[in-house]
Amino acid sequence: MKLLVLPPHRDVTLVPDAPQGWHVVDVARxxxxxxxxxxxxxxxxDDRVTGTATPQSMRELLLLRSARTLLGRESRRGxxxxxxxxxxxxxxxxxxxxxxxxxxxGRDGVDDHTRLRAIGAVLTAISGPPNGIRLxxxxxxLEDGTTERSADVLRALGQPAPFTEDLARAAERFTQAERxxxxxxxxxxxxxxxxxxxxxxxxxxxxxAGPFAAAHRKVLARMPMFQRAEFIDDxxxxxxxxxxxxxxxxxxxLLWIPESLDLLVYAPPLPLDExxxxxxxxxxxxxxxxxxxxxVLGACTPDELKVFTRGGPWGGHVMLGSxxxxxxxxEGGCRVAVVGFCAVSGGRVMDPYGYWHNTxxxxxxxxxxxxxxxxxxxxxxxxxxxxxxAVLEETLSALASEPLFDHVAGVRPFHWSLEHRxxxxxxxxxxPSPPDRxxxxxxxxxxxxxxxxxxxxxxLANLSTRLMQRAPLNPGRVAGANLRGPTAFPHMMILTVDYxxxxxxxLDDDCALVQLPASLDGAPKPTWYAANLRTGTVLAxxxxxxxxxxxxxxxxxxxxxxxxxxxxxxxxxxxxxxxKTVLTRVHE
Numbered sequence: 201m202k203l204l205v206l207p208p209h210r211d212v213t214l215v216p217d218a219p220q221g222w223h224v225v226d227v228a229r230x231x232x233x234x235x236x237x238x239x240x241x242x243x244x245x246d247d248r249v250t251g252t253a254t255p256q257s258m259r260e261l262l263l264l265r266s267a268r269t270l271l272g273r274e275s276r277r278g279x280x281x282x283x284x285x286x287x288x289x290x291x292x293x294x295x296x297x298x299x300x301x302x303x304x305x306g307r308d309g310v311d312d313h314t315r316l317r318a319i320g321a322v323l324t325a326i327s328g329p330p331n332g333i334r335l336x337x338x339x340x341x342l343e344d345g346t347t348e349r350s351a352d353v354l355r356a357l358g359q360p361a362p363f364t365e366d367l368a369r370a371a372e373r374f375t376q377a378e379r380x381x382x383x384x385x386x387x388x389x390x391x392x393x394x395x396x397x398x399x400x401x402x403x404x405x406x407x408x409a410g411p412f413a414a415a416h417r418k419v420l421a422r423m424p425m426f427q428r429a430e431f432i433d434d435x436x437x438x439x440x441x442x443x444x445x446x447x448x449x450x451x452x453x454l455l456w457i458p459e460s461l462d463l464l465v466y467a468p469p470l471p472l473d474e475x476x477x478x479x480x481x482x483x484x485x486x487x488x489x490x491x492x493x494x495x496v497l498g499a500c501t502p503d504e505l506k507v508f509t510r511g512g513p514w515g516g517h518v519m520l521g522s523x524x525x526x527x528x529x530x531e532g533g534c535r536v537a538v539v540g541f542c543a544v545s546g547g548r549v550m551d552p553y554g555y556w557h558n559t560x561x562x563x564x565x566x567x568x569x570x571x572x573x574x575x576x577x578x579x580x581x582x583x584x585x586x587x588x589x590a591v592l593e594e595t596l597s598a599l600a601s602e603p604l605f606d607h608v609a610g611v612r613p614f615h616w617s618l619e620h621r622x623x624x625x626x627x628x629x630x631x632p633s634p635p636d637r638x639x640x641x642x643x644x645x646x647x648x649x650x651x652x653x654x655x656x657x658x659x660l661a662n663l664s665t666r667l668m669q670r671a672p673l674n675p676g677r678v679a680g681a682n683l684r685g686p687t688a689f690p691h692m693m694i695l696t697v698d699y700x701x702x703x704x705x706x707l708d709d710d711c712a713l714v715q716l717p718a719s720l721d722g723a724p725k726p727t728w729y730a731a732n733l734r735t736g737t738v739l740a741x742x743x744x745x746x747x748x749x750x751x752x753x754x755x756x757x758x759x760x761x762x763x764x765x766x767x768x769x770x771x772x773x774x775x776x777x778x779x780k781t782v783l784t785r786v787h788e
Contacts, residue, residue: 203377205370207392208232208363209340210385213316213680214456215449216438222381225373227392231366232445235326236319241268244326253718256328261716262738263325266731267318269712273753312684314709316675317733319445323362332359333391338676340388347387348637350423356391357398367392371399382429383438384410385458387639397425409435411460414493415619419638434492437461442515442679454535455509456679457516462496462619464519465505467528502532509533515575515683520551523565529574536575538682539605542584542614543591544598552581552614554628559604566604577674577682578605582663583614583656585628585647592651592659596666603688609674609681611663613656615642672734703785704755705774710734711782713741713750730782737781749777755786 201223206216208228218224234240241264248261320337327335333356334341343359345352361367374380380400382393389412400406409432413420417431440456443449457463488497488508497508515536522529522537529537540552548556566576582592599608616628618641631644651659667673671686707713711732719727720738728746730739741749748761762770777783 201376201378203373203380205380205382205396207382207384207389207396208366209335209388209392211338211678211680212445213442213678214440215443216383216440219436219438225370227363227366227370227396228389229445230370231363232319232323234366235362236271236322236445241322244322249717253722253724255720255722258716258718258720258722260325260328262714262720262729262731263321265714265716266712266733267321267325269714269750270314270318270710270733273712313672313675313681313734316678316681317710320675321733326362330360331362332356333361335362336676338678340391342391346637347390348639348641350419350638351636353390353394353639354423357394361391361395363392364395367395367399371396374400374404377404379405379407381407381409381432382413384408384412385460386412387641390639394423394425397429402428405430407432409433409493411437411458411493416639433494437491437493439510440679442683452513454683455512455514455516457497457509457514457518459517459538459540460496461517462498462519463505463517463522464499465522465528465532465534466499466501466525468501468503500532502528505532515679519553520549520557520562521555523562523569523576524557526565526568526572529569530572534569534574536577536682537569538577538579538609540579540581542581543587544595544604545591549604550584550587552584554585559598559602563602563604570606575683576606578608579677580608580611580663580667581614582611582660583651583653585645586649588649588651589659591649592663596663599688600670606687607671607674607685608667608688610677611660611667612677613660616645617642668735675734702757703787704757705752705761705778705783705785706755707749707752708732708734708781708784711737713746713782715746730777730780732781735781739780739782749783752783 202221203225204216204219204222205225206228208231210228212229212232215226215229216224235244245261245264245268248257248264251257316337323335323337327333329343332343334343340347342352342356345355347353380396382396384390384393393408397406397408406429408420408426408429413431414433417433420426421429421431440458441449441453442456443453485501486504488500488504491497491508497505500508509532511533513533513535515534515538517538517540518529518534520539520541523539541549542552543550544559547559549559549562550556569576580595599605616630628645628647631646633640633644664673671688674681674685711730713728713730715726715728717726718724719740720729726743728741728743728750730737730741730746730749732738744764745762752761758770758774762773765773774783774785778785
């Protein structure tokens with residue numbers, strides 16, 4: 201049996217179609233399934249309850265108990281416990297049905313995001329010291345160093361990792377394998393991939409493939425565990441589908457196009473007339489069946505793209521310019537389009553490649569997509585050349601005054617990808633990469649009117665906070681977070697109402713009230729906390745009030761919940777808890 205092995209850490213809301221003749225061993229999803237099981241959560245919680253109370257252990261316990269509470273709350277409402285829900289909860293029962301008509305908020309519309317936030321909280325809680333890595337829903341960081349440096353990756357192999365048990369279980373299957381192929385999409389998989397390569401028996405052929413492996417073959421081939429491996433540069437890219445964590449994709453599951461494929465969808469040119477045919481040659485359609493991991497989709501017509509997607513519905517990352525070809529996107533089968541942008545200024549929108557697009561053209565395209573039921577999600581790349589804080593303020597205002605996208609998923613730091621170094625950008629000068637960063641993903645640069653690197657974290661945090669005041673941000677850069685969620689368009693949103701003191705209240709969707717055996721500073725005093733996994737709010741709660749609020753899953757009258765609180769203080773208390781995202785008022 202030939203084993204195609206997917207190491208952690210990657211986007212676990214996606215599963216690949218198994219290439220013919222290969223059996224997929226998805227260690228990343230196996231790991232997440234294990235640590236999210238009831239038995240594993242109980243063990244993780246008990247270890248911190250019975251161990252010595254420290255600030256670290258209490259922070260981890262807060263995350264674990266909050267995550268379990270949110271997942272349990274979902275079960276009580278009758279939802280399956282899996283990432284992204286069933287295929288029909290992520291999309292609709294009919295893939296051609298409008299996604300834009302999905303509820304943008306409320307109990308049915310945000311469960312996918314709440315579930316993903318809970319999963320991210322568990323991953324963060326179980327990957328603290330003494331582990332050599334730190335996990336988030338969408339990322340992995342080394343405790344000491346970076347995955348952009350091969351020496352740091354090798355050093356991490358000698359340190360504990362939360363998925364070591366799952367790697368060992370996968371390696372047990374290698375002894376009976378005809379061959380083992382490790383698939384690397386990104387650098388976050390390197391620590392686990394290096395462990396698995398080292399564990400592969402010498403008499404079993406070892407292969408390494410995938411976009412990251414193809415891009416960094418020279419450096420990877422020098423690492424001891426990969427020296428005997430064969431690097432498969434001509435492997436076809438995997439076809440990924442959005443799937444629930446506890447199940448497999450359905451026949452109508454959405455195919456997902458990764459950002460690394462640089463997809464631009466455009467309308468095909470009109471056929472040449474008899475005169476022009478004498479002067480010009482017609483462009484031959486590209487055959488994307490021969491695409492390899494060293495190539496990208498690039499510019500595609502709908503017919504060319506359908507060869508790659510096998511004619512089915514798809515979602516994923518497309519270049520911003522694709523919005524100017526809305527009909528082509530629709531004809532090509534797009535259901536969810538994720539685009540990147542850097543700035544909106546002077547009637548134009550800058551994409552991550554440095555090109556400016558006419559805002560009016562993009563708005564027209566977005567409106568056509570919306571009418572066809574295509575969901576349009578944007579990621580704001582901050583720190584691009586020539587985009588200073590004044591332009592960011594202009595962008596923020598423009599997004600509020602005339603929303604272009606259904607949803608801005610969040611902000612991310614701009615990187616000048618090594619694959620895009622050939623794209624010239626005005627006034628942008630490359631800087632030498634640190635010599636020891638032999639697995640660098642991006643090129644350092646300097647440019648006038650650009651946010652200094654030292655200020656970027658503060659600017660990103662500020663923009664995230666201000667965007668979150670308008671609508672919840674995605675829980676992470678995973679495919680399953682883009683399919684449903686809030687929308688920026690008033691006619692699709694729940695109407696704003698003036699809540700009165702008589703409005704019922706309930707817990708915020710992403711907030712849990714839990715009791716810890718010690719305070720967050722480690723003091724041995726049982727303490728109640730409210731923790732909101734969306735906003736990051738953590739609030740110590742009165743021990744007399746917290747038990748009553750902790751079960752407030754359904755809308756309830758204030759007087760029924762807070763009857764023990766003097767009437768003159770009730771509304772002030774409710775207002776405070778609503779402002780802190782502990783409670784929310786419900787209009788009925």
